[in-house]
Each structure stands twice: as structure tokens, then as C-alpha cells.
Amino acid sequence: MSRRVLVVDDEENLRLVLKTFLKRQGYQVETADNGASALGLVESFGPDFILTDVRMPRMGGIDLLQTLKAKGNEATVIVMSAYGNLDLAIEAMKAGAYDYVQKPFKNDELLLTLKKAEERESLRRENRALRQEVMRDSVFEEMLAKSDAMRLIFRTIAKVADFKTTALITGESGVGKELVARALHGRSERKDGPFVAVNCGAIPDNLLESELFGHKRGAFTDASSDRAGLFEQADGGTLFLDEIGELPLALQVKLLRVLQDDTVRRIGDSRDLKVNVRITAATHRDLTAEVAAGRFREDLFYRINVLHIHVPPLRERREDIPLLIDHFLQQNNLRLGTSIRAVSPDARRLLMEYSWPGNVRELENTIERAMVLSEGDVLTEVDLPDRIHQARDPIRLQLSSGELSIKKTSRVIEEVLIRRALQQTKGNRTRAAQLLEISHRALLYKIKDYQIDL
Numbered sequence: 517m518s519r520r521v522l523v524v525d526d527e528e529n530l531r532l533v534l535k536t537f538l539k540r541q542g543y544q545v546e547t548a549d550n551g552a553s554a555l556g557l558v559e560s561f562g563p564d565f566i567l568t569d570v571r572m573p574r575m576g577g578i579d580l581l582q583t584l585k586a587k588g589n590e591a592t593v594i595v596m597s598a599y600g601n602l603d604l605a606i607e608a609m610k611a612g613a614y615d616y617v618q619k620p621f622k623n624d625e626l627l628l629t630l631k632k633a634e635e636r637e638s639l640r641r642e643n644r645a646l647r648q649e650v651m652r653d654s655v656f657e658e659m660l661a662k663s664d665a666m667r668l669i670f671r672t673i674a675k676v677a678d679f680k681t682t683a684l685i686t687g688e689s690g691v692g693k694e695l696v697a698r699a700l701h702g703r704s705e706r707k708d709g710p711f712v713a714v715n716c717g718a719i720p721d722n723l724l725e726s727e728l729f730g731h732k733r734g735a736f737t738d739a740s741s742d743r744a745g746l747f748e749q750a751d752g753g754t755l756f757l758d759e760i761g762e763l764p765l766a767l768q769v770k771l772l773r774v775l776q777d778d779t780v781r782r783i784g785d786s787r788d789l790k791v792n793v794r795i796t797a798a799t800h801r802d803l804t805a806e807v808a809a810g811r812f813r814e815d816l817f818y819r820i821n822v823l824h825i826h827v828p829p830l831r832e833r834r835e836d837i838p839l840l841i842d843h844f845l846q847q848n849n850l851r852l853g854t855s856i857r858a859v860s861p862d863a864r865r866l867l868m869e870y871s872w873p874g875n876v877r878e879l880e881n882t883i884e885r886a887m888v889l890s891e892g893d894v895l896t897e898v899d900l901p902d903r904i905h906q907a908r909d910p911i912r913l914q915l916s917s918g919e920l921s922i923k924k925t926s927r928v929i930e931e932v933l934i935r936r937a938l939q940q941t942k943g944n945r946t947r948a949a950q951l952l953e954i955s956h957r958a959l960l961y962k963i964k965d966y967q968i969d970l
């Protein structure tokens with residue numbers, strides 16, 4: 517495939533010479549005599565490379581470059597600048613030019629520069645293709661992940677989605693349990709049916725029963741008309757029982773009945789209604805422990821635990837963090853109208869090291885907050901909340917280092933506590949000693965020992 521080159525120069529002779537030469541080299545060539553007319557050709561001709569002069573009447577090379585970048589055009593620009601105009605060439609490089617050649621140049625010299633650019637261009641294209649491939653592999657319904665643990669979950673979902681088997685999804689808060697439930701629905705034959713989610717912990721016990729099962733008119737004081745419950749509403753689709761660990765025992769019995777014979781009965785009704793609902797349930801609790809404690813029925817537990825999907829906490833699959841960061845950046849840029857393009861390496865390191873007790877939801881909120889606060893177009897350490905900085909605290913680092921010596925570890929902790937106390941009391945040693953619960957004399961000794969400057 518022959519490459520397209522657009523030559524932009526106000527000197528007619530140069531345009532002619534370059535056109536002839538480059539055509540002989542196998543390129544497709546178009547020419548323009550200034551930036552403004554070049555822009556029109558960029559649209560119609562779609563050049564891979566643009567060779568442009570800097571100084572031209574109407575629109576110069578740097579203006580052209582900036583306009584192209586603003587439009588998101590990806591052509592590789594090489595600037596041709598006259599001897600003595602090095603400053604302009606540098607300015608052009610800053611504006612995003614790939615390289616420059618100094619006029620007057622020999623044809624071979626120009627060709628070499630073009631070849632070099634071409635090589636980079638094909639590398640870039642390969643990279644882009646590779647990235648797209650990785651992305652394709654890392655996206656599953658609304659979830660993004662590249663860790664082995666999550667990919668295994670993706671495969672499991674794809675395999676079992678079509679079965680009506682009840683699935684139990686467990687994992688800490690914010691790991692993505694609801695997204696797993698939605699994916700199970702989205703990948704199944706029921707995907708065009710309803711997906712109804714109910715949080716069993718958020719509805720008062722006395723209302724939950726009629727929410728789930730519906731009621732007949734007059735079944736209780738407030739029941740002024742017949743009402744279908746969520747099971748009926750989810751007919752032909754999926755009912756997602758979130759926080760199933762919070763379901764009261766009385767309702768657990770009723771749920772078990774639905775699971776066993778696919779029928780529900782509205783409160784106050786004497787008829788059973790047939791329903792075709794797939795149940796998925798989620799909990800952040802340890803249901804085996806709940807069973808042992810008598811708070812969750814064992815028979816129901818076995819009935820819903822047929823397929824168990826455990827979503828691991830984010831700190832156990834840190835390789836998913838970069839992907840999620842980039843995803844939330846993009847998402848928020850669209851939603852909030854911000855234009856944050858990157859996260860600084862230091863900030864990224866903090867995000868990678870933090871333990872994320874609130875998992876993906878906490879990461880999502882952290883990124884959003886940082887984007888709102890950020891003053892530039894790159895997120896930096898200062899945009900991250902204190903708790904993430906504190907996670908780098910020397911005591912934690914020491915404790916996770918594997919060091920077993922009590923003596924060495926105590927010294928690290930002691931020094932940190934003393935520095936903190938002195939900071940808090942603005943250097944007041946008497947107050948600091950009180951906070952540390954040591955004598956004033958001991959404090960003075962330790963300040964010297966640890967060489968703490970005040």
C-alpha cells in the first residue's frame with residue numbers, strides 16, 4: 517500500500533521537485549501552498565505524512581499543526597524550516613511535529629527522515645491494534661478486568677448464563693457483585709426480559725414481604741388494591757436479591773418455596789401463580805457463618821449456593837487497577853465535562869499501593885473527586901485524599917516488609933510516634949511527652965537518639 521504525503525510550501529519550485537521525487541519513490545503526493553488550503557486536502561486526501569514549511573502566507577506550519585492536533589488528526593508532521601530558523605523548528609516540535617529537516621536539504625536526507633517516521637508510524641499502529649486486542653479481552657458486559665481471577669469469572673458467567681441455576685455472588689462491598697449479576701442476566705437467553713434488583717437490607721421487614729410477593733386487596737390495612745410483587749415483575753427475567761443475608765427468617769421460608777416449585781402466592785391470596793424467574797443473590801456476609809449462627813436457613817443456603825461466584829477484593833487483583841483508572845477517567849471526562857488526560861506516575865503508584873477497603877467503588881469515587889479538584893489536566897498526588905497518602909505510612913510499610921525483629925520494628929514505630937506527637941504539639945516537648953505517655957527526660961533522650969530536628 518503506498519503511503520500518502522502532503523507537501524505544504526509556498527515555494528512552487530520546491531513543491532514540484534518534491535512531488536516528482538516522492539512519486540518516484542512510490543508515494544502518493546498532493547501539494548498545497550499554505551496551511552489553510554492544506555487543511556482542506558487533509559480531509560479529502562487523508563495523508564499519512566505532512567511535510568510542511570513553517571513560514572507561509574495565510575496559515576503557517578505551526579498554526580496548521582495546532583489545528584490538526586485540535587481536530588485529533590493523527591498524520592505525522594515533518595517540518596521543513598530554513599537555515600537560521602531553528603527556533604521555529606523547535607517551536608514546531610513542541611507543537612507536536614515529529615521531526616524537522618533543515619532547508620536546503622538533499623532528497624536522500626528527506627527520504628531518510630520519512631522512512632524513520634514511517635517506521636514509527638507502523639509501530640504506533642501495531643501498538644494501537646495490540647491495545648485494542650487487550651481491551652477486547654478485558655471487557656465483559658459492563659466489567660473491565662485483566663486479572664486471571666476476574667477472567668475466570670467472565671468465563672464462568674459465559675458458561676452458565678443460560679442455565680436457570682440460582683447463583684450466589686459473594687465479595688466485599690464495592691467489588692462489583694451487582695455487575696456480575698447484571699452480566700449473568702445480559703449473557704443469558706433472558707436478556708430481553710426484566711432485570712429486577714432489590715436490596716433486602718434496605719426495605720423494612722414488614723414491607724419486604726409484600727414487595728417481593730405482592731398482595732391481594734384488603735390483605736392488610738394499607739392494601740387498597742391488588743399488587744404484583746417483584747417475583748411477578750421479574751417474570752421471564754432475573755430477580756437479583758441483593759444483601760440476601762439480611763432476609764428475615766420468615767421470608768427465607770417463602771423464598772425457598774418459590775425456588776422449589778416456581779410459584780409465588782400474593783399475601784392474602786389463596787392461589788399460586790407460576791413464575792419463570794432466575795434468582796441471583798449477593799451478599800458481603802459469610803453465609804456459612806450466618807447458617808452456623810442460626811440466622812440463615814441451611815436448606816435455603818444450599819438451594820441458592822448451587823453456583824457460587826466469589827469476586828475477590830481489588831487489593832488481591834491490583835493488575836486491574838490501571839485499567840479501571842483509565843476507564844473512570846474517560847467516563848468522568850464525558851460525564852463531568854472535564855478534560856483530564858492522565859494520572860502522574862507518583863499518583864499512579866499511590867493508587868496501586870493503596871489497600872482499597874471499599875474496592876472498585878472507592879477507586880471510582882476517589883478518581884471522580886480528584887478530577888473535580890484537579891487544577892491541571894493531569895491528576896497528581898495532591899489531588900488524592902489523605903487516607904491514600906497515609907497508607908504509605910512508614911509503620912505500615914515496616915509491618916509489611918517481612919521484618920520480624922521486634923527491636924527494629926519498635927524503633928521504627930517509636931520514631932514515627934514521636935515525630936507525630938511533636939508535629940501535633942508544634943514542637944512542645946512537655947505536651948508531646950504527655951501524649952506519648954513517657955517522661956519528659958525520656959523524650960529528650962529519644963529526640964537525640966533518633967536525631968529528630970525540631
Ligand SMILES: Nc1ncnc2c1ncn2[C@@H]1O[C@H](COP(=O)(O)OP(=O)(O)OP(=O)(O)O)[C@@H](O)[C@H]1O
Pocket residue numbers: 658659660661687688689690691692693694695696800840876877880
Ligand atoms: N470490573 C469493573 N469494571 C468497571 N466498573 C466496575 C467494576 N467493578 C465494579 N465497578 C463499579 O464499581 C461500583 C461498585 O460496583 P457494584 O455496585 O457492582 O459492587 P457491589 O459488590 O454490588 O457493592 P455493594 O456490596 O456495596 O453492593 C459500580 O459503580 C460499578 O460500576
Ligand SMILES: [Mg+2]
Pocket residue numbers: 693694758
Ligand atoms: Mg451491590
